[in-house]
Amino acid sequence: MPDAPAASDAPDAAAPRPRRRGRTALLIVGAAVLGLVAGTCGGYLVQADRAPTKLPPLSQPTLPQGRGDGPEPLSAAQDRQVKTGGDLRKLLLKMPRGAKKAEWVPDDGWIDLAAYAERFDKPRVAFPNLVGEEFRRAAETSWKVGRTYSVEIELVQFRQVDSISAEDANSDAQYWADEKDHSHSWNIPGTGDGMAYVHDRPDTKPGYLPLYSAEAHAWRGDIAMEIWIYDSKPIPKKTIIDVAKRQMEQL
Template identity: 35%
Template structure:
């Protein structure tokens, strides 16, 4: 029997088109061919665990070894809390009078300023100024009433750190004298310097012997405020510490500048 011929089988064709091969950009003449950069290897998680474990176990192991070494050593004795010998004090009670004599004495200007006022000179008579009593304390209001612009002067006194003031008055040979001790707060000593400088009249003579301040006396008459009455003026000003010494004089006869200087110097010396 003759065999029937078999039809050849055609290979299956893919219905999806094949992806085109990636085009490779040709190298330019004279340039080396591009080499693909390899990707970095992925670090294993096992290595990370080893590093973390070493960081944790290192301090623990080191601390344990140090504790074991220290525990094997003998204890170091600590010094005693109380000294072997107590400090010795002199026998007997301290004499208060001796302690007071050995301590620094307070400044005269920190005491009663009224006791430091210059006494009335020989031949002088009492004079009531009509404000503060002679040889007594003086209030800022009483001080301000001596000035024409009393309200402004009062504000200036209160705002400049004024602490206290004392005054004494007398008259002699037709001239009335007024001596003031004006003390400022310790932290406002600069106000005393400013007050002294502001009281200095133009053309005045400086105080002698290195003292601060100046003195002057006018040879011409002036007129009182709100009055037609005339007078001869004069004044002297100096300072010791935070205390300003002010000497004011006025009268129907000319004031002696030398007498003002001497009064201010004598009052300044009493403050030492």
């Protein structure tokens, strides 16, 4: 039996989820996928051993039709569930001309639950929290321009059966962004409570260039948006707000 988590690592419902780290290596876990495939195969075998169920007759009584004109159904372009229920990666911003795909992005653009939890400073706390928040899936794109400038965008989608988890995730991300010293923040136009942050104090390490960062967090429906920009020089307010605004327009 694995060791119980330390008291300091236990989830606290009253506190925000652990702090999201910056760029980290991705962790690919195949056990959950293999378990899903095995369970599906077992279900087919059980069904194959059962006697066929008699179907009802095809002829059914004719139901009376309602009178009057009902509301017109939404088109695929208007129905947001159609838009966000498809390939989430298609809602990500396209890589700008002249940029190169970042090497740390998964080839297929998807981030599974385990990999996403590893991006927090306390993965053992983040993983069960994300399960409780009804994490559904996450998609990512990232690119580099020149030697030092990079952009990372993540769209995290929740099932939202019991709570508005996308809004909660956005609030937690903004909580930690506000905790950083030497930072400035602004509202992202058109998002209500979306916020963009520029951090003036760089991360420094002997022998390396300084690393400045900016981030943006907003949500719409069942999707939380996270954007991170890094460079060796201070990042302008206009840069992070422009990327965030264009990404939210995609949603």
